[in-house]
Amino acid sequence: MAHRAPSGRAVAPSRRLARRVLFLFTLSLSCSYLCYSLLCCCGGPAAPRARCAPARSAAAAKKLLQKSRACGRPPAEPPGSAAPARRPREPPAAPAGSAPGSARPGSKRLPQAIVVGVKKGGTRAVLEFIRVHPDVRALGTEPHFFDRNYDRGLEWYRNLMPRTLDSQITVEKTPSYFVTKEAPRRIFNMSRDTKLIVVVRNPVTRAISDYTQTLSKKPDIPTFEGLSFRNRSLGLVDTSWNAIRIGMYAVHLQSWLQYFPLSQIHFVSGEKLITDPAGEMGKVQDFLGIRRVITDKHFYFNKTKGFPCLKKTESNSSPRCLGKSKGRTHVQIDPEVIEQLRDFYRPYNIKFYETVGQDFRWE
Numbered sequence: 400m401a402h403r404a405p406s407g408r409a410v411a412p413s414r415r416l417a418r419r420v421l422f423l424f425t426l427s428l429s430c431s432y433l434c435y436s437l438l439c440c441c442g443g444p445a446a447p448r449a450r451c452a453p454a455r456s457a458a459a460a461k462k463l464l465q466k467s468r469a470c471g472r473p474p475a476e477p478p479g480s481a482a483p484a485r486r487p488r489e490p491p492a493a494p495a496g497s498a499p500g501s502a503r504p505g506s507k508r509l510p511q512a513i514v515v516g517v518k519k520g521g522t523r524a525v526l527e528f529i530r531v532h533p534d535v536r537a538l539g540t541e542p543h544f545f546d547r548n549y550d551r552g553l554e555w556y557r558n559l560m561p562r563t564l565d566s567q568i569t570v571e572k573t574p575s576y577f578v579t580k581e582a583p584r585r586i587f588n589m590s591r592d593t594k595l596i597v598v599v600r601n602p603v604t605r606a607i608s609d610y611t612q613t614l615s616k617k618p619d620i621p622t623f624e625g626l627s628f629r630n631r632s633l634g635l636v637d638t639s640w641n642a643i644r645i646g647m648y649a650v651h652l653q654s655w656l657q658y659f660p661l662s663q664i665h666f667v668s669g670e671k672l673i674t675d676p677a678g679e680m681g682k683v684q685d686f687l688g689i690r691r692v693i694t695d696k697h698f699y700f701n702k703t704k705g706f707p708c709l710k711k712t713e714s715n716s717s718p719r720c721l722g723k724s725k726g727r728t729h730v731q732i733d734p735e736v737i738e739q740l741r742d743f744y745r746p747y748n749i750k751f752y753e754t755v756g757q758d759f760r761w762e
């Protein structure tokens with residue numbers, strides 16, 4: 400006996416059975432794929448981070464996400480380490496703007512804010528503290544795009560960035576930008592709206608910190624006292640030595656002011672960042688135009704480290720201090736040399752305070 404198909408064509412029972420089997424097979428395949436996708440996203444510890452659903456999509460999802468490291472906020476760079484954070488490899492960026500229907504939430508965007516300096520000012524602390532904010536995603540490594548890697552092009556740069564949702568801002572830090580002549584123009588050409596953050600610190604202490612770091616890598620370098628002067632008895636400071644030159648903030652700032660208004664540059668006091676991290680971070684959040692989420696509650700003073708550290712929170716499974724390379728014991732410097740350097744920096748500091756309208760009290 401033959402059944403009539405809706406089209407009017409007759410279908411043999413064996414063909415009808417075959418169609419049913421095919422239909423059931425396709426259905427079970429689809430179900431398996433659906434289950435697999437769900438499990439891959441939030442179940443397995445090896446699941447790539449980029450596949451995770453947005454953390455704020457639903458309360459239930461949040462619970463799930465908290466349980467799974469793979470789905471949480473990106474692990475911070477080993478605290479304090481200047482070495483690049485190891486992140487799961489991600490394929491090339493999707494075009495700007497979230498791809499509709501894409502399994503990967505958000506998209507890679509050029510940074511809207513950059514911590515441009517200064518070296519040894521406290522830039523790592525600012526980055527690690529600000530990335531606690533749910534509306535901020537930060538690149539853990541220093542991309543050195545506007546100084547060393549500019550030839551690689553903006554797409555290369557954008558591809559390094561973490562994915563962000565529309566409500567989040569992307570931040571990176573590379574302290575050497577502040578003293579790179581071309582950096583202001585290059586950043587302006589990327590976006591004239593880029594917000595700039597500069598963490599400044601007493602230039603004499605900064606120079607000693609810089610030298611201490613170099614000495615830890617190259618123990619055979621000449622003494623700080625020897626490197627600081629072209630002629631010590633004449634008090635001629637060697638401004639060609641980077642450790643000295645970087646601290647002439649007023650000079651470098653002029654290059655930035657040729658492209659950006661002062662209102663677009665925020666200065667963080669490296670000293671207050673240690674004594675009052677919540678206060679300084681409050682101002683950073685205001686400058687970035689984001690809610691004041693990072694407050695006193697996020698910090699505690701670690702006596703062993705001698706610095707403020709991040710408390711254990713919902714997203715931080717344990718308290719976190721910056722690494723060993725941050726907060727080193729400085730090399731002892733001849734007090735007379737320190738005095739000479741204070742005298743040297745004084746006019747630059749005064750000019751700097753006048754320009755930014757802020758007294759950092761480095762006297």
Ligand SMILES: Nc1ncnc2c1ncn2[C@@H]1O[C@H](COP(=O)(O)OS(=O)(=O)O)[C@@H](OP(=O)(O)O)[C@H]1O
Pocket residue numbers: 481517518519520521522523524574608609669672673706707708720721724725726727
């Ligand atoms: N919370 C906290 N923990 C540890 N260290 C802190 C912190 N806040 C600021 N600082 C100061 O940051 C100094 C290092 O500055 P940077 O991070 O800008 O250094 S670098 O340019 O990235 O190498 C580092 O300088 P040194 O003390 O000379 O090592 C610190 O004094």
